[in-house]
Amino acid sequence: MSLSVFEIFKVGIGPSSSHTMGPMRAAREFVLGLKRDALLDAAQQIAVRLYGSLALTGVGHGTDRAVLVGLEGAEPETVDPDSIEPAIARIRQSGRIRLLGEHEIAFDEPLQLLFMRHERLPRHSNGMRFTALGAQAKVLREEDYYSVGGGFILRGDEEEAPDAGARAPPPYPFTSGAELLALCREHGLEIFELVLANECSWAPEKEVRAKLLHLWEVMQACVERGFRQSGLLPGVLKVRRRAPRMYRMLTESTSPPGPLDVMDWVNAYALAVNEENAAGGRVVTAPTNGAAGIVPAVLHFYLRFEPGANQEGVIRFLLTAAAMGMLYKRNASISGAEMGCQGEVGVACSMAAAGLVAALQGTAEQIENAAEIGMEHNLGLTCDPVAGLVQIPCIERNAMGSVKAVNAARLAMRGDGTHKVSLDQVIATMRQTGADMSTIYKETSQGGLAVNVPEC
Numbered sequence: 001m002s003l004s005v006f007e008i009f010k011v012g013i014g015p016s017s018s019h020t021m022g023p024m025r026a027a028r029e030f031v032l033g034l035k036r037d038a039l040l041d042a043a044q045q046i047a048v049r050l051y052g053s054l055a056l057t058g059v060g061h062g063t064d065r066a067v068l069v070g071l072e073g074a075e076p077e078t079v080d081p082d083s084i085e086p087a088i089a090r091i092r093q094s095g096r097i098r099l100l101g102e103h104e105i106a107f108d109e110p111l112q113l114l115f116m117r118h119e120r121l122p123r124h125s126n127g128m129r130f131t132a133l134g135a136q137a138k139v140l141r142e143e144d145y146y147s148v149g150g151g152f153i154l155r156g157d158e159e160e161a162p163d164a165g166a167r168a169p170p171p172y173p174f175t176s177g178a179e180l181l182a183l184c185r186e187h188g189l190e191i192f193e194l195v196l197a198n199e200c201s202w203a204p205e206k207e208v209r210a211k212l213l214h215l216w217e218v219m220q221a222c223v224e225r226g227f228r229q230s231g232l233l234p235g236v237l238k239v240r241r242r243a244p245r246m247y248r249m250l251t252e253s254t255s256p257p258g259p260l261d262v263m264d265w266v267n268a269y270a271l272a273v274n275e276e277n278a279a280g281g282r283v284v285t286a287p288t289n290g291a292a293g294i295v296p297a298v299l300h301f302y303l304r305f306e307p308g309a310n311q312e313g314v315i316r317f318l319l320t321a322a323a324m325g326m327l328y329k330r331n332a333s334i335s336g337a338e339m340g341c342q343g344e345v346g347v348a349c350s351m352a353a354a355g356l357v358a359a360l361q362g363t364a365e366q367i368e369n370a371a372e373i374g375m376e377h378n379l380g381l382t383c384d385p386v387a388g389l390v391q392i393p394c395i396e397r398n399a400m401g402s403v404k405a406v407n408a409a410r411l412a413m414r415g416d417g418t419h420k421v422s423l424d425q426v427i428a429t430m431r432q433t434g435a436d437m438s439t440i441y442k443e444t445s446q447g448g449l450a451v452n453v454p455e456c
């Protein structure tokens with residue numbers, strides 16, 4: 001399977017790629033399947049069961065709401081975030097749901113959307129079971145889905161993301177960092193050129209570049225909106241947004257700039273994105289929603305503070321960062337429910353570090369080194385969101401991950417690319433660490449900060 005850049009970076013909505021976007025997509029897929037097989041009109045009831053991590057942190061992550069609007073046909077890429085609240089209110093007040101927006105049936109949410117907190121489906125902690133019933137409660141169809149991180153879903157016993165297998169093999173397939181470097185050497189390509197060539201085997205270059213710049217526009221819009229908002233984020237924690245104040249302090253201060261203002265800017269960019277994500281706003285999943293602030297924060301850093309930064313650098317950054325994301329997705333996981341936060345913030349830090357070196361025109365070896373450093377110092381990072389909300393520690397953790405990514409890039413740029421620990425070794429270590437990590441630290445809110453910090 002060769003992944004596309006546009007599977008690593010996707011326009012979506014907050015607060016979680018695995019717990020919001022994946023379930024929304026799965027719910028929609030299920031009802032689309034009913035329609036395809038002429039079963040939609042016969043459906044008189046729908047039942048949804050959420051298992052494992054989805055059941056344990058689903059309410060805080062908006063999984064229930066995502067499933068409801070997904071059943072009505074909403075997609076994360078296109079749904080208007082402001083339309084979700086009214087749709088949920090209508091479904092809950094009326095006790096009725098419009099499957100795909102066209103077939104309305106009764107829906108008793110407490111009885112038909114169940115959180116199976118003590119059970120999990122076999123393949124992954126983020127399991128869902130959808131059942132459609134017809135006349136006399138006859139089962140028309142029952143299907144399991146898994147939300148496997150970054151908004152990716154798998155149905156039943158599917159091996160891979162269904163759309164990925166349908167593409168023609170690209171000219172430069174790679175499955176490891178070593179292979180990627182070898183291909184670059186063999187063909188005289190930079191990493192971003194190789195990834196671009198792969199993408200261009202699936203779509204014209206003009207379209208690929210336009211889509212990359214669109215992602216960058218969505219990232220910038222997210223930061224700008226995050227700077228303009230105020231007040232508290234949704235949920236029991238009553239977390240106050242910090243990005244708007246930081247932005248005002250940075251732009252309105254009359255004191256001379258301090259040496260670490262750059263760090264304040266990086267922090268502010270990351271907080272802006274993750275506060276928007278926590279509020280259910282429009283973000284670019286990069287590679288997950290929980291870690292969506294790091295790539296945009298480092299890209300903003302690049303454009304604001306690096307001399308000679310330009311749009312071509314943004315493209316180099318995104319293509320290279322995506323290549324690193326593909327390696328993690330293929331050889332480990334980008335799911336917090338499988339890997340803990342090293343699979344989200346750790347991966348995003350590694351991607352952003354590599355992207356920044358690419359934008360600064362470092363060598364392929366320096367890029368690989370930066371990606372390795374970005375992960376090495378996130379190994380073992382647990383996932384323990386307080387109250388199941390993607391807020392504490394998630395928002396601040398993106399700021400820390402962004403600063404770490406900038407530092408990883410600088411460390412790599414000061415060297416010649418030679419180093420002891422390879423990217424492949426650190427990815428293998430991350431996978432093993434994730435497998436050994438207790439379940440309580442993997443997006444279940446049963447350990448760590450989630451049990452030591454009072455919810456209100």
Ligand code: SF4
Nearest residue numbers: 290336341344383394
């Ligand atoms: S702690 Fe990390 S992995 Fe867990 S929800 Fe927050 S950002 Fe995601």
